Amino acid sequence: MVEKHIQLAENSVEKETTTINLGPTHPATHGIFQNIMEIDGERVIKTEMTVGYIHRAFEKIAERRPYSQITPLTDRLNYCSAPINNFGWHMTIEKLVGLEVPKRVDYLRVIIMELARIADHLVCNSVIGVDTGALTPFTYVFQWREKIYEIYEGICGSRLTTNIGRIGGFERNFPDDTWKKIHDFMDGFPAVLKEFETLLTRNRIFMDRCIGAGPISAERALNWSMTGPNLRATGVDYDVRVHSPYSSYNEFDFKIPVGSAGDVYDRYLVRNGEMWESYRIIQQALDKLKGMDSSIFHADAPEFYLPEKADVYTKMEALIYHFKIVMGETDLPPGEVYHSVEGGNGELGYYLVSDGGRTPYRLHFRRPCFIYYQAFNEMVAGGLFSDAVVTLSSINVIAGELDA
Amino acid sequence: MTKEIIQERLNQAFTGAALQWAEPWGMLECTIPADQNLAIVTFLFQELGFQFLTDITGIHYPEQEGKELGIITHLHNLKDNIRLRLKAFVPVAAPDIHSLTSVFSGADWMERETYDFFGINFVGHHNLKRILNVDEMDYFPMRKEYQMEDPTRLDKDDEMFGR
Numbered sequence: 001m002v003e004k005h006i007q008l009a010e011n012s013v014e015k016e017t018t019t020i021n022l023g024p025t026h027p028a029t030h031g032i033f034q035n036i037m038e039i040d041g042e043r044v045i046k047t048e049m050t051v052g053y054i055h056r057a058f059e060k061i062a063e064r065r066p067y068s069q070i071t072p073l074t075d076r077l078n079y080c081s082a083p084i085n086n087f088g089w090h091m092t093i094e095k096l097v098g099l100e101v102p103k104r105v106d107y108l109r110v111i112i113m114e115l116a117r118i119a120d121h122l123v124c125n126s127v128i129g130v131d132t133g134a135l136t137p138f139t140y141v142f143q144w145r146e147k148i149y150e151i152y153e154g155i156c157g158s159r160l161t162t163n164i165g166r167i168g169g170f171e172r173n174f175p176d177d178t179w180k181k182i183h184d185f186m187d188g189f190p191a192v193l194k195e196f197e198t199l200l201t202r203n204r205i206f207m208d209r210c211i212g213a214g215p216i217s218a219e220r221a222l223n224w225s226m227t228g229p230n231l232r233a234t235g236v237d238y239d240v241r242v243h244s245p246y247s248s249y250n251e252f253d254f255k256i257p258v259g260s261a262g263d264v265y266d267r268y269l270v271r272n273g274e275m276w277e278s279y280r281i282i283q284q285a286l287d288k289l290k291g292m293d294s295s296i297f298h299a300d301a302p303e304f305y306l307p308e309k310a311d312v313y314t315k316m317e318a319l320i321y322h323f324k325i326v327m328g329e330t331d332l333p334p335g336e337v338y339h340s341v342e343g344g345n346g347e348l349g350y351y352l353v354s355d356g357g358r359t360p361y362r363l364h365f366r367r368p369c370f371i372y373y374q375a376f377n378e379m380v381a382g383g384l385f386s387d388a389v390v391t392l393s394s395i396n397v398i399a400g401e402l403d404a
Numbered sequence: 405m406t407k408e409i410i411q412e413r414l415n416q417a418f419t420g421a422a423l424q425w426a427e428p429w430g431m432l433e434c435t436i437p438a439d440q441n442l443a444i445v446t447f448l449f450q451e452l453g454f455q456f457l458t459d460i461t462g463i464h465y466p467e468q469e470g471k472e473l474g475i476i477t478h479l480h481n482l483k484d485n486i487r488l489r490l491k492a493f494v495p496v497a498a499p500d501i502h503s504l505t506s507v508f509s510g511a512d513w514m515e516r517e518t519y520d521f522f523g524i525n526f527v528g529h530h531n532l533k534r535i536l537n538v539d540e541m542d543y544f545p546m547r548k549e550y551q552m553e554d555p556t557r558l559d560k561d562d563e564m565f566g567r
Contacts, residue, residue: 052537052538055536055537059546060552220509223455223508223509223510224510225458225508225514226510238482244485335428335429336433337428338431338489340458351459351478362463364459364476366459370513370517371514374509374510374513375509403536
C-alpha cells in the first residue's frame with residue numbers, strides 16, 4: 001500500500017491525491033487514448049484507462065464488405081506491422097475454404113511478416129529510448145524501418161497501410177530491385193541492431209530507468225490474457241508461431257526469447273531478441289527459396305485470385321471470374337473459423353462466421369493491444385509516475401489496434 | 405489431456421446440462437446452457453488446465469427465437485495446446501449471463517466490449533459500461549437490425565448489385 005503524504009480531516013472537501021490526465025493527446029501516449037491518473041506526489045495511486053477515441057466500427061463495416069475488401073480494414077489495426085494483419089486475414093479465408101497455398105508463397109509471406117515484426121519492434125524499442133531521453137538510437141534505426149517500408153513499396157505500392165497480398169498469394173511477383181533491397185537489408189541490418197543494442201542495452205541511465213519499472217508476474221499476465229512480447233517478458237513461452245503454426249512456421253528453426261521479471265527492461269530485451277530471431281527466420285526463408293520455381297507467387301484459386309488482364313479480354317472464364325471478384329460476388333462456404341497469427345503485439349485472432357454469402361455474417365478481431373492494455377493499472381499502480389510513462393511506451397499500445 | 409478426455413470429463417461433471425459438441429475446422433466447440441457458463445468455465449480453469457482466456461465476443465441471430473444473442477468464448481489450454489470454443493445463447497429480451505471476471509481478470513474489457521455492441525448483460529461484472537462507443541448511445545450497434553447505412557437512401561439503390 002502506498003503511503004500518503006497528505007492527511008486530511010474526515011469529511012474534507014479536499015482530496016489527498018491529484019488527478020491528472022495523461023492523454024487523449026499527449027507525447028507519452030503515442031496515440032489517442034486517455035489515462036486518468038490519481039497521483040500522490042510522484043506516486044501513481046491508480047489509473048483509469050479510457051479508450052475508443054478512434055473507434056471506426058470495423059466489425060460492422062466488415063459485415064457489408066466482400067471478403068477481399070476487408071483486407072484494407074485489417075491494415076489499420078496495428079499499423080506498425082500491417083502486413084501481418086493482412087496475411088492473417090487472408091489465411092483465415094484460406095482456412096475457411098480449404099485453400100492450399102504453394103510453399104513459395106508461404107516463405108514469401110514469412111519474409112514479409114518477419115520484416116514487419118522487425119519494423120514493429122524497432123519502433124517500440126527505439127521509442128522506449130526516446131521516452132527515457134535517448135533520441136539517437138531512434139534516429140539510427142528509423143532509417144532501417146524506412147528500408148523495410150521500401151521493400152513493401154516495391155511489392156504492393158504502399159508503405160504504412162499496405163493492403164499487401166491477396167487471398168491465395170501475392171498480387172504480383174517480387175520485382176528484382178525489391179529482392180536487391182531485401183538482400184541489402186539482410187547484409188546491413190545486423191550491424192545496425194548491434195549498434196542499437198550497444199547504445200541502449202548496457203546504458204546506465206537506460207537500465208536505471210527500465211529495470212523494475214512496470215512489472216507484472218507471469219501468473220497475473222496470463223490471467224489478464226496478455227500475449228506477445230509482453231507475456232514472454234514475464235517468462236511464459238507462448239508464441240502462436242510455435243503453438244499453432246501457420247504459413248509453414250513449423251519448418252523454421254528459431255527460439256522464443258523470454259524474460260523473467262516482466263518489467264520494461266525485459267520487454268525491451270525480449271523484443272530485441274525477437275528481432276534477431278526474425279532475422280534468422282528470414283535467412284532460412286531465403287535459403288529455402290533457392291532452387292524453387294521463382295514464377296510461383298499465388299495459389300491456383302480462380303474464384304479469389306484476379307486473372308491476368310490479357311486473359312480477361314480474350315478468355316470467357318477469366319472474364320467471369322474477373323467480374324465476380326471485382327463486384328465482390330464470390331460466395332464463401334458457411335462455417336465458423338478462428339485463426340490467429342503472432343502479430344507485432346501478440347495473438348491477433350480473426351473469428352469469422354460465414355453464412356454462405358459474399359460478406360461475413362460476423363467478424364471479430366481479437367486485438368492483443370485491447371486485451372493487455374487493461375492490465376496497465378496493475379502494472380503502474382504504486383510506482384513512480386515517470387515509470388508509468390516508460391511502461392506505456394514499452395507495452396507498445398497502438399491506438400488503431402486498441403479501438404478497431 | 406486430449407479432446408476426448410475433455411469431452412468426457414465435462415459430460416460427466418455437467419450431466420444435466422446437455423452439452424452439444426462439435427469440431428468445425430479442427431477447433432473443439434461446445435454449446436452450453438447460458439446459466440451454467442461460469443460453473444463450466446471455472447471447472448475448465450481448475451480441473452482441465454484452461455488457464456488462458458483468448459477471447460469473448462457476441463453474435464446476433466435475429467431469427468433464432470428465444471436464443472437470439474450468442475456469447476462466444478475462446479479458451480486455450482496452453483500446456484496441452486488445446487483450444488476450446490464455448491457458445492451460450494440467451495434471449496434478446498433478457499440477455500443475462502454470468503461474468504467471467506471472477507476467474508479471468510482479462511474478461512473485464514472483453515465483456516464490456518460485448519455489452520457495448522450487443523447489449524449482453526454480464527451479471528457480476530463490476531463496471532459494465534460502454535467502452536468503445538459514446539456513453540450517450542442508446543442502442544447496441546452490432547445487432548443485425550441496425551444497418552450500416554440509412555436503408556431509405558435512394559441514391560445508393562442499385563437494382564443489380566445494391567445490397
